[in-house]
Amino acid sequence: MLFQVAEDSAAPANTQVPPAAVMTQLLFGKHIAYSISAVARLGVADHMTDEPVGLEKLAAGIGAQPAALYRVLRALAAVGVFEQTAERRFRLTPLGALLKTDAPGSLRYFAMQLGDSWSVRPWERFADTLKTGEDAVSLAFGKNAFELLAEEPAQAEMFNRSMSALSLAMMEPLLAAYDFSPIRRLADVGGGHGKLMAAVLHEYEHMTGVVYDLPEVVAGARGQEHAVALGERLRFEAGSFFERVPAGCDAYMMKFILHDWSDGHCRTILQRVREQLPADGRVLVIEQIVMPTAELSFAKLLDLEMLALTVGGRERTQAEFEALFASAGLRLTRVVTTESPMCILEARRDG
Numbered sequence: 001m002l003f004q005v006a007e008d009s010a011a012p013a014n015t016q017v018p019p020a021a022v023m024t025q026l027l028f029g030k031h032i033a034y035s036i037s038a039v040a041r042l043g044v045a046d047h048m049t050d051e052p053v054g055l056e057k058l059a060a061g062i063g064a065q066p067a068a069l070y071r072v073l074r075a076l077a078a079v080g081v082f083e084q085t086a087e088r089r090f091r092l093t094p095l096g097a098l099l100k101t102d103a104p105g106s107l108r109y110f111a112m113q114l115g116d117s118w119s120v121r122p123w124e125r126f127a128d129t130l131k132t133g134e135d136a137v138s139l140a141f142g143k144n145a146f147e148l149l150a151e152e153p154a155q156a157e158m159f160n161r162s163m164s165a166l167s168l169a170m171m172e173p174l175l176a177a178y179d180f181s182p183i184r185r186l187a188d189v190g191g192g193h194g195k196l197m198a199a200v201l202h203e204y205e206h207m208t209g210v211v212y213d214l215p216e217v218v219a220g221a222r223g224q225e226h227a228v229a230l231g232e233r234l235r236f237e238a239g240s241f242f243e244r245v246p247a248g249c250d251a252y253m254m255k256f257i258l259h260d261w262s263d264g265h266c267r268t269i270l271q272r273v274r275e276q277l278p279a280d281g282r283v284l285v286i287e288q289i290v291m292p293t294a295e296l297s298f299a300k301l302l303d304l305e306m307l308a309l310t311v312g313g314r315e316r317t318q319a320e321f322e323a324l325f326a327s328a329g330l331r332l333t334r335v336v337t338t339e340s341p342m343c344i345l346e347a348r349r350d351g
């Protein structure tokens with residue numbers, strides 16, 4: 001009874017399903033996540049199509065032990081990642097197809113990264129984070145995530161790929177939701193390899209852009225195909241957003257930046273932006289907003305990731321963003337929602 005989940009999954013949880021079963025299923029969420037991460041790492045989806053494939057052939061293709069692989073595929077079929085069409089045959093579902101390396105909106109690297117040791121081990125210390133407020137990466141490794149990744153190139157590469165993949169998945173909804181046409185020169189502060197900027201510049205031919213990031217990131221970005229293709233229209237600039245941001249732009253975009261940092265750090269970043277912002281300029285903060293409702297959202301879960309893995313990073317409510325902007329002499333003027341969980345918070349100079 002303990003492990004049995006009600007067959008009628010549409011039934012309200014607290015009337016049909018014993019609380020112990022609900023609790024057990026919640027706790028075993030990690031088994032699903034790690035199984036998805038493992039099949040992503042082995043490239044299982046790349047060896048599958050929507051035609052059923054035999055277990056032995058699949059196992060041979062990815063170098064796995066058939067009996068172990070079978071148990072993982074069977075469990076993941078139960079949650080819709082694969083479909084089991086016969087005793088030892090499986091095919092890919094639309095959910096599982098997201099684990100293909102080259103699928104549009106692929107989440108393969110994101111899934112792999114969740115199984116990397118820098119991302120897994122801190123959870124052993126999460127209760128201590130609750131007691132001390134210190135991030136669990138520092139507690140587990142004696143150094144914070146940025147310091148750790150600087151010493152772990154393979155895991156850093158996986159993290160960057162994972163971020164790029166997530167970015168790519170959110171690109172179309174962003175472009176569809178926001179009209180960039182009034183902007184002539186756009187900065188992407190902490191813009192990574194500049195893929196979002198490249199997508200914006202492709203869409204808006206009158207625009208030019210500056211991607212600003214740390215020297216080691218910029219060094220890896222210059223020369224990449226998407227950057228070369230845009231020639232003079234896309235420039236990279238290296239530096240730290242705690243010291244300065246590029247001059248001469250009429251809009252400053254920051255995607256997935258503020259959620260990495262404490263309120264104090266965010267204030268400094270926004271102040272650096274405000275110093276360069278022309279009177280009619282705009283700041284575009286692209287983040288999720290934690291809604292003041294009880295439902296579980298990706299923002300609330302990502303907020304826990306930020307609590308465990310970053311020094312002071314967090315997801316914020318709209319009121320918290322408004323307070324941040326105000327602390328740096330900016331005013332929230334508009335919130336544009338997108339088809340993805342991301343919103344564009346547009347801010348202007350406050351006087």
Ligand SMILES: C[S@@+](CC[C@H](N)C(=O)[O-])C[C@H]1O[C@@H](n2cnc3c(N)ncnc32)[C@H](O)[C@@H]1O
Pocket residue numbers: 163164167189190191192193212213214217239240241242254255256257260
């Ligand atoms: C979570 S990633 C977001 C990247 C990109 N905006 C995106 O959405 O995919 C954070 C970015 O901030 C950059 N970064 C961290 N510290 C920085 C600093 N002091 N100055 C400039 N960029 C920084 C990182 O190198 C990384 O590219």
